[in-house]
Amino acid sequence: xxxxxxxxxxxxxxxxxxxxxxxxxxxxxxxxxxxxxxxxxxxxxxxxxxxxxxxxxxxxxxxxxxxxxxxxxxxxxxxxxxxxxxxxxxxxxxxxxxxxxxxxxxxxxxx
Amino acid sequence: xxxxxxxxxxxxxxxxxxxxxxxxxxxxxxxxxxxxxxxxxxxxxxxxxxxxxxxxxxxxxxxxxxxxxxxxxxxxxxxxxxxxxxxxxxxxxxxxxxxxxxxxxxxxxxxxxxx
Numbered sequence: 001x002x003x004x005x006x007x008x009x010x011x012x013x014x015x016x017x018x019x020x021x022x023x024x025x026x027x028x029x030x031x032x033x034x035x036x037x038x039x040x041x042x043x044x045x046x047x048x049x050x051x052x053x054x055x056x057x058x059x060x061x062x063x064x065x066x067x068x069x070x071x072x073x074x075x076x077x078x079x080x081x082x083x084x085x086x087x088x089x090x091x092x093x094x095x096x097x098x099x100x101x102x103x104x105x106x107x108x109x110x111x
Numbered sequence: 112x113x114x115x116x117x118x119x120x121x122x123x124x125x126x127x128x129x130x131x132x133x134x135x136x137x138x139x140x141x142x143x144x145x146x147x148x149x150x151x152x153x154x155x156x157x158x159x160x161x162x163x164x165x166x167x168x169x170x171x172x173x174x175x176x177x178x179x180x181x182x183x184x185x186x187x188x189x190x191x192x193x194x195x196x197x198x199x200x201x202x203x204x205x206x207x208x209x210x211x212x213x214x215x216x217x218x219x220x221x222x223x224x225x226x
Contacts, residue, residue: 043202043217098144101146
């Protein structure tokens with residue numbers, strides 16, 4: 001079983017739609033959680049950190065459920081520019097910044 | 112300021128040859144990471160450097176892979192006797208520290224193709 005699992009998609013949605021991605025992680029001692037975004041043939045870039053209380057950044061909302069070991073990302077009012085692969089990332093327990101990346105969920109927003 | 116830079120951006124080599132990939136982290140970042148991303152796959156951790164501490168090499172797939180970080184800054188990843196399955200994008204990242212919550216900043220990667 002992979003340490004971080006995501007639905008690979010693709011999710012094909014029209015502009016303006018709301019779309020949600022889910023991610024599960026297997027190590028209950030994981031401490032930090034992130035969503036990274038990766039455009040085609042580009043490097044990953046941090047989209048947002050995920051906090052226990054849930055957090056929002058504009059159209060993006062991230063949630064963490066430690067009991068279920070589950071992370072989500074909600075994108076409201078999708079834009080064409082949101083088309084990318086979204087990587088769920090978990091810090092491996094043990095103290096240092098060793099990140100474990102999911103394989104990513106591909107989003108395609110169409111006109 | 113300058114981000115993480117990597118060179119070369121693309122490398123084509125023949126099976127059995129050695130290759131060396133370079134990473135220049137963001138100035139002042141003490142932590143440096145190498146990852147590999149095969150086509151359509153997630154990022155695979157290879158090796159981690161933090162300051163003068165011994166590196167975490169637990170992700171290196173075989174003894175053909177090695178990495179150095181000189182002077183706490185520039186890092187080189189060496190692959191000896193390359194195989195076709197080594198073809199991938201090799202990504203380097205750096206972060207300010209290593210407490211577990213710092214953002215990792217990625218370089219543009221080196222696309223390696225082994226013929």
